[in-house]
Amino acid sequence: MRIYLCEDSFEGILTAVYDAWAGRLGHDNVRLELQGEYNLELFADYVVVLPDDEKAEKVVRTLRQKLSEEVFEYVYKAAMSQERRKADLIYRFIVLAIQRGARIVSEFGNPVVMDIFELVRNVSNESHLLLGFIRFQELENGVLFAKITPKNYVLTLIAPHFEDRLSGENWVIYDAVHEMAAVHARNTSWVLSREAKMPEKLPESGQEEEYEELWKIFFHTIGIEARKNPKCQRNMLPLWYRKNMLEFENNENC
Amino acid sequence: MAEKSWLFVIGKIRIYVRKTLAIRYIICYNKKNENIYSVIEMQIEQKMTIQEKLQILTDAAKYDAACTSSGVDRKGKAGSMGNAAACGICHTFASDGRCVSLLKILFTNECVFDCKYCINRASNDVKRAAFTPDEVCTLTMEFYRRNYIEGLFLSSGILKNPNYTMDLLYQTLYKLRTEYHFMGYIHVKAIPGADEELIRRTGFLADRMSVNLELPTGDGLRRLAPHKTRKTILKPMKQIQKGIVNSKNEMTVYQEAPRFVPAGQSTQMIIGATPESDYQIMSVAEALYKNYDLKRVFYSAYVSVNTDAMLPALPDGPPLLREHRLYQADWLLRYYGFEASELLSPDRPNFNVLLDPKCEWAVRHLEYFPVEINRADYQTLLRVPGIGVKSAQRIVRARRSAKLDFEDLKRLGVVLKRAVYFITCMGRMQYRIRLEENSITHNLIHDDRKKLYEMQENESFTQMSLFDDFHLTVPPSVEDGRAAVSGQL
Structure with a gap:
């Protein structure tokens, strides 16, 4: 058994897929794992794979041209998952996809396929919900800043939406869990900044507090008292998402 | 300065004077037929903070059910802010569990109409306020760029007369689109009785327009909304429908033609304020979908905000379960190929409290079941309880490459709890089930009862009783057991 240890990134996983395939050891004799936590096994030799853009690009080209955009999308989204086993699942999926x-x-x-489908569903759901739940704050210098704490690596999936929507704004979406940020300067393309670390509190602009206050007024007024239903609210908007939403500060739920 | 209103009656003419923070009205109307003779208005200097206004005008708008931002895909453009996603995006969920997607406000809650069920009716003594177009625009833009909202939902009470009000809405939208360069979603109300030209011009600025039907029948309207008639409501609806068709035709000739109400129109009915049956309501909804091409019909359980001899008292709160059943049936009409006459009939005019409309239909039509998952066509699959649009599509796709079994169905998202009674996989049912109406109904209800109970009783409180265990969840420990046996309590 040969185990390929890859970096937890799209390029990292695809490079390992390339190496495992090119190793010609037979698909049953290789396994992919993410670097970090893993149990060392006896009778297995470990190979550390360094991300290689050229190899990853070759795999991407195969997926898009020989298979379909949809297959590529599945692989990309699965690679953004929080699941630790994802590298090996993706490898099995690609092997099968090339056969079928x-x-x-x-x-x-x-x-x-079902395993990949589960990962894709989880990632898609979280990124769709965050499109609505992200809250920007206007900073002193006019930049819009949002902090998120997602389970999956959703940043690259949500940034294009905001680039299209807020093209005339300078904005930053900061993923505090994975310490990455999507940075967008007015009328340019957004860029991903890895290993970004940002302070918890940044100086706000003068009018920020007023609009936060207005939003809270709106939010607390729009619910109909006679239809109050915290259970339904919790089903639709799990507590997990509320910690970065200003209308739920101090654990308010109404 | 507090709000005041006075009522004088001179002969058969009533004179109604209301003084608000902003405007003083003198409304003269005929007591008998409630025709309004004249409205005299005087401006009083306005001193109200934006916070107060937002509070009042949100509170006044919240009873409108519609808050979706779906139906149109529009890319952003350089130099303007915003885009639109056809799937719709929820930005938060209010305490009643409803999705908040749009900044839903009234332009003003001043109203010369006196609809009995409405909190903003002329004869109610509530705090009144009005935005300026610039205030609405600034709020929308600042909320939008902070990603609080998907766009604006602008409605209004009738200030002075329908035309005057519609013009104010038009001016606001025009400013928002051209001066503030807002490209996000806009839902606007068409005011019944307003000029066609005004509605037409507004329609080119909005994504969705709606005219509220208010009550399912003309009779109910006459009794509860004396200033509105079926005719004044249906006229703008027809106009918007025609406008949408024309605009689509123009688009085929000239791609860049301005689009008229691209996300379609919707309407709303109040449920439970008048005595119509579910069958009548569903038939009206069906006719609206067929004859007016509506995108959505919303049902709004009547919330008792006014006391009036004409209105039901509703001591148990708004009829939420009934509203829920109507929405379920509405889905069956739009996505599942059902017709209202299949679900209900004049001699069975209301939905079952215990069973959802699809299950109810299925147990009454056992002759169509069981359905073989690996062979049945898409339309037949859609009619099986527990199979939705998504899972039916997945079944059709998945069975091309392999025969499906019950385990596979679970993974495809089929709710087996309900579906098992109605399906076979490769000729086999999952359990030995007798295809018999009573036993299936019993089983389905048994599964559903807990959910139903929770829905009706949001906060459950029970009478204390001697035989209650007071919800002790911790089982007695071993020591307790021993102590009890040896009598050392």
Whole structure:
């Protein structure tokens, strides 16, 4: 058994997929794992894979041209998952996809596809919800700043939405869990900054407090008292998401 | 300065004077047929903070059910702010569990109409306020760039007359689109009785327009909303429908043609204020979808805000379960290929409290079941309880490459709890089930009862009783058991 240890990034995983494939040891004799926590196994040799853009690019090209955009999207989203086993799941999926062709994405009965489908669903759900739940604060210098604490690596999935929507603004979305940030300067493309670390509190602009106050007034007024239903509210908006939403500060829930 | 209103009756003419912070009204109307003779208005200097206004005008707008931002995809443009996503995005959820997507406000809650069910009716003594167009624009822009909202939902009470009000809404939208360069979602109300040209011009600025039907029948309208008629409501609805069709035709000729109400129109009915049956309501909704191409019909459980001899008292709160059943049935009409006459009939005019409309239909039509998952066509699959649009699509896709079994169905998102009674996989049912109406109904209700109970009783309180265990969840410990046996209590 040869175990490929890859970096937890899209390029890192795809490089390992390339190496594992090119190793020609047979798919049953290789395994992919993320660097970091893993249990060392006897009778296995470990290979550390360094991310290589060229190899990753080759895999991407195969997925997009020989298979389909949809297959590529599945792989990309699965690679953004919080799941520790994702590298190996992606490898199995790609192996199967190359055998079966683009129709692989509708083979829901297949456990390999189902595993990927689960990851994709989890990542897509979280990134869709965050499109609405992100709250920007206007800083002293006019920059809009939002802090998020997602479970998955959703930053690259949500940034394009805000680039389109707020193209004339300078904004930063900071992922405090994975310490990454999407940075957008007015009328340019957004860039991803890895290993970013930002302070908890940044100086706000003069009018920021007024609008936060107005939003809270609106939020507390819009609910109908006679229809109060905290359980439904919690189903739709789990407590997990509320910690970065200003209308729920001090654990208010009404 | 407090708010005051006086009522004088001279002969058969009533004179109604209301003084608010902003405006003083003198409304003269005929006591008998409630025709308004004249409205005299005097401006009083306005001193109200934006916080107060927002509070009042949000409070006045919250009873409108519609708050979706869906139906239109629009890319952002350099030099302007905003885009629109067809799937709709919820930005938060209010304490009643409803999605908050748009900044839902009234332009003003001043109103010359006196609809019995409405909190803003002319004869109510509530605090009145009005925004200026610039205030609405600034609020929208500042909320939008902080990602609090997906866009604006602008409605209004009738200030002076329908035309005057519609013009104010138009001016606001015009400013927001051209001066503030807002490209996000806008839902605006068309005021019944307003000029066609004004509605037309507003429609080119908005994404969605709606005219509220208010009450399901013309009769109810006559009794509770004396200043509105079925005709004044349906006229703008027809106009908007035609406008949308024309605009689509123009788009095929000239791609850049301005789009008229691209996200379609919707409407709302109040449920439970008048005695209509579910069957009548569903038939009206069906007719609206067919004849007016509506995108959505919203049902709003009547919340008792006024006391009036004409209105029901509703001691148990708004009829939320009924509203829920109507929404379920509405979905069946729009996405599942059902017709209102299949779900209800004149001799069975209301939905079952215990069963959802689809299950109810299925147990009454057992002749169509069981359905074989690996062979049945899409439309047939859609009619099986526990199978939704998404899972039916997935079944059709997945069975091309492999035969599906019950385990696979679970993974595809089918709710087996309900579906098991109605399906076979490769000719086999999951359990030995007798296809018989009573036993299936019993099983379905048994599964559903707990959920139903929770919905009706938001906060459950029970009478204390001697035989209650007071919800002790910790089982007695071993020591307690021993002590009890040896009598050392």
